[in-house]
Amino acid sequence: MAPSEASSGTGRRYKGALLSVGLVGAVLVGIGVWRGSVDPPVDVPDSVCGLDLPGSAVEPLLPERGDAFEQSDFTFHPDRLGSVPQSCVLSAAGEQVRLGVQTILFTDDFDRAAAARKAELPGHAPVRLGDALGDSHANSVSLYVPCLTGDGKENLLAFTVGVSGDGTLRQRGLVPRTAALTADLARNLAPRAKDCKVKNALPSGPPSTG
Template sequence: MRNDSPTPAAGNRRRVLLATALLIVVLLAGLGFWAFRSSGEASVAVPARVCDGSLPGSAVRPLLPEQGEGFKEELYGYRGSGAATVQGRCTLTGGGRTVQIVHSLILHPSDSVRTKIAEEIERPGNTAIHLGEASGYATPGAIYLFLDCRAPEGDHLVRVTTGLGGSDQPLKDRATMERVAGLTADAARSVAPRIDTCEADRLPGGAPTLG
């Protein structure tokens, strides 16, 4: 009588082949997932200098995610080596977040303008900021710093504003507020001496005082 049942050796070969095939499938799936994560979460490489070379990238690095969309810089009102016009904007993006630094000149600020700034500094919920002769405030969304700038036709005010995008509560904790305030101070120190139409006081180094 003919015996058509598989031999033990044939059964073992089939089990080995099946196990090998399953291992290959698992490895390929893992490689595909790794490639997807690698392509979708590349490192956000912040350069050593940002905003047309006027600010240290190290001040921006902690404010952006470590991974995600690549770093990008967009400028308005900068003219080489950090030179600035009366109005300027530096927008830095990476990892789905944005850091935007804006400077502008308030021409011949009236007493009411200065009073309004003083009120905002003292407003409950805002945090006062001081750096030498400059003063300002932090709101839950941005940092504002003001300093006098002298001109033959009268005094002006330099206003430097730094805000974060991509988060519902950009300045939700003290550590983030301190970092953004430090970046605002760096921007004020860099931009103010380069504005064409007036001469601002030289600001001290270091971080501003909060509160």
């Protein structure tokens, strides 16, 4: 065979191999797109954690499609709010939203002034809802609600919502939505705390975030 014919045959085989690889790649991409398109939508119930917390406030913090919605580590008992932390974990498609509450006894180390200073630390940003002060940091938002014990001592009810995922809440544009869910949690549970009465009702609407 002449050199030119051998070269031509080799070129055709090379182009054919490239075409085959391209077709296989296109098929694999198509399968990936098809599989993604048939993942079921995440169905969040109207209310979560056994409370009057709207599921619509949780939906933006979880993936739209993937594994089914679940609730776990469900320890909220509004009538027994105290120093023992309580929580509820909501998950779907490998991501989680963790809601928590605990009573913080006022000490020289942490009070309302300390909560305000915490919000000014590097990487933190202030969050406020009426008398409640708090902050956003990394993947969570906290609100500290003043309350009075039976003997008149002032403590704090600490409400926190954390969201899993890559990047901080601020990088993902989720601070306002996470803060709104934290406010919903505080409005729902704070008035029901028996051992520490909230001094002033929390206002409706989203908290301010800075």
